[in-house]
Amino acid sequence: MSIPPTYSFMRFLAAKKSIDDRALNWQVWQRLLAALPRASPEQPLRILEVGAGIGYMVERLLAGDVLTHATYTAIDMAPALIAEAYRRLGQWANEQGFQVHENRQGQLHVRRTGQDITVETEAIDVARFMVREHGRRAWDLMIGQGFLDLIDMPATLPALCSLVRPGGLLYFPITFDGATVFQPEDDAEFNGAIEACYHQMMDQRVRDGKPSGDSRAGRRLFAHLRAAGVDVLAAGSSDWVVFAGPDGYPADEAYFLHDIIHTIDMALTGHPQLDAERLGAWVAQRHAQIEQGALLYIAHQLDVLGRVTPLVRERQARNP
Numbered sequence: 001m002s003i004p005p006t007y008s009f010m011r012f013l014a015a016k017k018s019i020d021d022r023a024l025n026w027q028v029w030q031r032l033l034a035a036l037p038r039a040s041p042e043q044p045l046r047i048l049e050v051g052a053g054i055g056y057m058v059e060r061l062l063a064g065d066v067l068t069h070a071t072y073t074a075i076d077m078a079p080a081l082i083a084e085a086y087r088r089l090g091q092w093a094n095e096q097g098f099q100v101h102e103n104r105q106g107q108l109h110v111r112r113t114g115q116d117i118t119v120e121t122e123a124i125d126v127a128r129f130m131v132r133e134h135g136r137r138a139w140d141l142m143i144g145q146g147f148l149d150l151i152d153m154p155a156t157l158p159a160l161c162s163l164v165r166p167g168g169l170l171y172f173p174i175t176f177d178g179a180t181v182f183q184p185e186d187d188a189e190f191n192g193a194i195e196a197c198y199h200q201m202m203d204q205r206v207r208d209g210k211p212s213g214d215s216r217a218g219r220r221l222f223a224h225l226r227a228a229g230v231d232v233l234a235a236g237s238s239d240w241v242v243f244a245g246p247d248g249y250p251a252d253e254a255y256f257l258h259d260i261i262h263t264i265d266m267a268l269t270g271h272p273q274l275d276a277e278r279l280g281a282w283v284a285q286r287h288a289q290i291e292q293g294a295l296l297y298i299a300h301q302l303d304v305l306g307r308v309t310p311l312v313r314e315r316q317a318r319n320p
């Protein structure tokens, strides 16, 4: 595939689905499924997904017959993405043989034998959502895929976890953890400088005047969860490994790679520690390697499953 004339975050999210499907840690996934409480029509499982993007996680859970009775709240701060999540889910569920209808509250109701799930979507920043919902609603499971490396974890995680009931679960897959690898290496020193500057940009990212990124979010998540009164039940790596096989890159993964290189280009152009000409040549060479099916990309990530410790939560409530 040649260099795309334009880039779209929506296409990037769609392109990464096949990569996530390969990357997700199945030991952690199985542990999640085993830990889910039994749901019934009277007591549906209450699930909250933050930073839901275009909604592939709810599809994954529906497809695997994992969810029987559930209410699924999916939020994202980007209105276009969450609208697309709603549209796609309706279309996908129809194709899968679910009965689909929209109820009066604008929620999507999907049903087939043994499964009855209501999905509500909302475009809202997680910070506003947490303030609004605190003490109002509680969830049995919170999901945040590829999300925690984009927020100020120490400031946000305790309030986020408090939306989950005591004994409830938290599932944070595809959390970036400090390694971006490109092969062929060619110029190891310059590659190393690019990786260091790129990660530094993540660490220094500020949104609405607040820190919003951590290039080592995965490994730091363990201590942040402990501080928030959450026990880690399972964890494992979920690295993205993108390479061309005999038929080239699968699905839309060549686009995904071009988008990653473009993102690095946009983030690092003008960086004082990088020679502009060398960076330009590096970017052009990486795009060319994608066209030739020669680029290998690895991003190190972690999947983590936790459970809110009931005793800690009670203690926190007594001594806020």
Ligand SMILES: C[S@@+](CC[C@H](N)C(=O)[O-])C[C@H]1O[C@@H](n2cnc3c(N)ncnc32)[C@H](O)[C@@H]1O
Pocket (backbone or CB within 6 Å): 013, 050, 051, 052, 053, 054, 055, 056, 075, 076, 077, 078, 081, 124, 125, 126, 127, 144, 145, 146, 147, 150, 151, 174
């Ligand atoms: C890397 S994408 C992952 C999307 C989706 N979970 C997936 O894995 O395909 C991160 C998502 O988080 C959303 N996001 C980032 N910061 C947010 C915030 N403060 N509140 C709500 N959503 C946020 C972005 O709009 C984006 O859709």
